[in-house]
């Protein structure tokens with residue numbers, strides 16, 4: 001028996017125990033061990049039933065994703081799980097933690113399933129750009145019907161044990177010791193004379209006519225640009241029409257094709273990039289994060305309230321501080337309102353609402369922050385105000401308290417200098433709405449100490465957000481890149497593209513929302529105000545504006561007319577007051593055209609390809625500069641920022657991975673073409689990009705070489 005899988009015997013019951021830390025991923029050694037265990041159980045007349053369970057924190061959390069690039073060596077998943085299902089003695093899966101992907105499929109191949117009360121079972125393969133490839137598309141429909149099975153696969157969200165019991169995925173929820181419970185379950189089966197019960201032998205309850213066609217249409221709309229969900233529908237539909245073995249063969253073909261495609265490679269990249277982002281080169285293992293048991297938040301606005309919710313959701317008490325009673329009441333009211341909407345939507349119980357609100361205490365006095373371990377400042381974006389807040393925090397907070405600013409544009413070094421403890425100061429830049437958006441930029445200032453940084457990263461993980469370390473520069477990683485992306489989107493409007501054309505091209509590429517619709521959502525005036533502030537900066541200094549009267553001119557024109565976006569019913573588009581549906585505004589189109597003509601900017605038809613290329617290549621080129629400047633630690637961190645915070649399609653892997661997919665020589669050639677035909681000052685290729693393109697290299701290779709160094 002391999003070390004990853006051991007076989008024990010208890011009163012005629014075989015215990016197959018998988019032990020492959022940290023998450024019992026089903027690598028080759030596990031598969032081989034399972035096949036050997038099945039053979040041994042089959043051959044041993046003393047064994048009358050079997051239990052499949054896992055050591056450690058979870059049941060098998062799926063295939064070993066690292067094998068996907070190198071190829072899945074024998075024994076294959078189907079061979080392995082067929083061997084379990086074929087046993088002529090009943091086999092019971094004992095599920096704890098998260099049985100995901102291949103883990104769930106192993107359980108489905110067993111004849112019976114019992115689960116711990118807090119266990120979850122799911123098929124998240126689509127989030128990796130593949131379909132369930134270890135029998136899930138054929139066994140699950142046979143167990144719970146094609147409709148429910150496909151919904152579980154398309155949603156990808158793990159099903160909690162009690163719901164899985166109601167669905168018929170799980171036979172019993174076991175309280176107390178799971179292994180004991182599973183053995184007792186197996187003994188009861190024997191006592192009742194119950195033998196194997198194979199999912200493969202069942203027939204699938206068919207859905208109503210037209211159901212699959214409707215699903216395909218729905219998926220084509222909601223999961224635009226994706227292939228794997230459509231393949232999953234094909235595979236589940238085949239469970240109705242094909243014999244089990246042929247269904248498995250189709251599942252394998254579809255899964256193999258998906259696994260090596262761009263969609264799956266991109267999603268794997270993001271999976272590992274998100275985990276890599278937690279590692280900071282040079283930060284030794286001996287540096288421990290400080291415990292964060294209580295948090296203070298300064299500023300009870302929408303941002304401060306949203307940040308407070310994250311901590312309350314994680315069970316961490318929060319003191320929410322504001323300068324005025326009114327501000328505080330308004331902020332607490334917004335938080336309560338957000339929770340109340342969750343209750344309405346059935347995402348939270350009324351008791352949870354009360355428990356979470358009880359964790360958030362309002363106060364007006366900095367003295368209330370004396371005992372907290374972390375403070376996050378979320379006051380109005382002005383340097384003088386922030387400095388006052390940090391000086392007050394310096395006086396009020398205990399030694400070792402980590403002081404964080406949520407600034408999106410100000411110099412964290414300067415803010416840190418307002419305290420006597422810059423080693424404990426860093427940025428924690430949340431994205432709006434802060435209770436929903438997963439990204440947090442963890443901004444490491446010049447004097448931020450290692451412990452404070454480790455604490456920042458740790459706390460971000462505790463509140464289930466995705467943290468990425470950024471150095472200090474104007475806009476950090478995300479907004480610095482957003483600036484060049486927005487610049488191109490706006491410039492295209494002056495050259496003849498309409499807002500609807502620009503947004504349609506980028507949404508067609510896969511962006512969650514086109515840039516002009518995003519301005520309308522956030523308030524077009526917000527960006528205009530920031531640029532008015534930036535106009536005061538000395539020429540050439542960080543964040544100063546270029547000498548270009550057309551720079552973000554469309555936003556300025558729109559705001560001058562009082563069209564601020566959705567909140568005023570019109571911005572780059574008009575909005576239906578009832579449905580908020582957007583429609584193109586001919587007045588805006590005419591305004592942009594007339595302005596461009598008066599400035600002597602020629603008008604032309606601009607294709608979707610050019611729109612996408614200009615916006616994407618601007619992102620990639622600026623990303624390369626951010627790497628050169630040492631602001632991002634790795635290209636994959638930039639991809640995490642864009643996929644987690646800016647609606648960049650995960651299935652394209654992020655801007656830098658997309659650059660690698662296109663090929664850096666092609667990226668460079670197109671940038672050079674734009675330098676020759678467009679405003680050359682915006683199209684100077686970043687030296688790092690030039691070098692990597694010349695060497696035939698990639699951003700991924702650059703990351704690897706730095707990791708190795």
Ligand code: 3H9
Nearest residue numbers: 023025061062063064065066100101102124132133134275
């Ligand atoms: C599949 O099963 C396909 C099948 O249909 C068959 C196809 C033929 N493989 O996330 P964490 C690593 S597709 C390899 O920080 P948590 C992870 O990189 C798979 N490695 O822990 C990290 O390593 P490091 C379907 C994996 O407690 C460490 O484990 N399954 C895998 O926050 C800890 O991970 C999924 O999609 C893996 N499958 O969350 C589940 N999983 O420490 C993917 C994790 O070096 N996994 N690692 O950075 C998860 O969702 C979470 O890891 C889990 C635990 C919820 C399990």
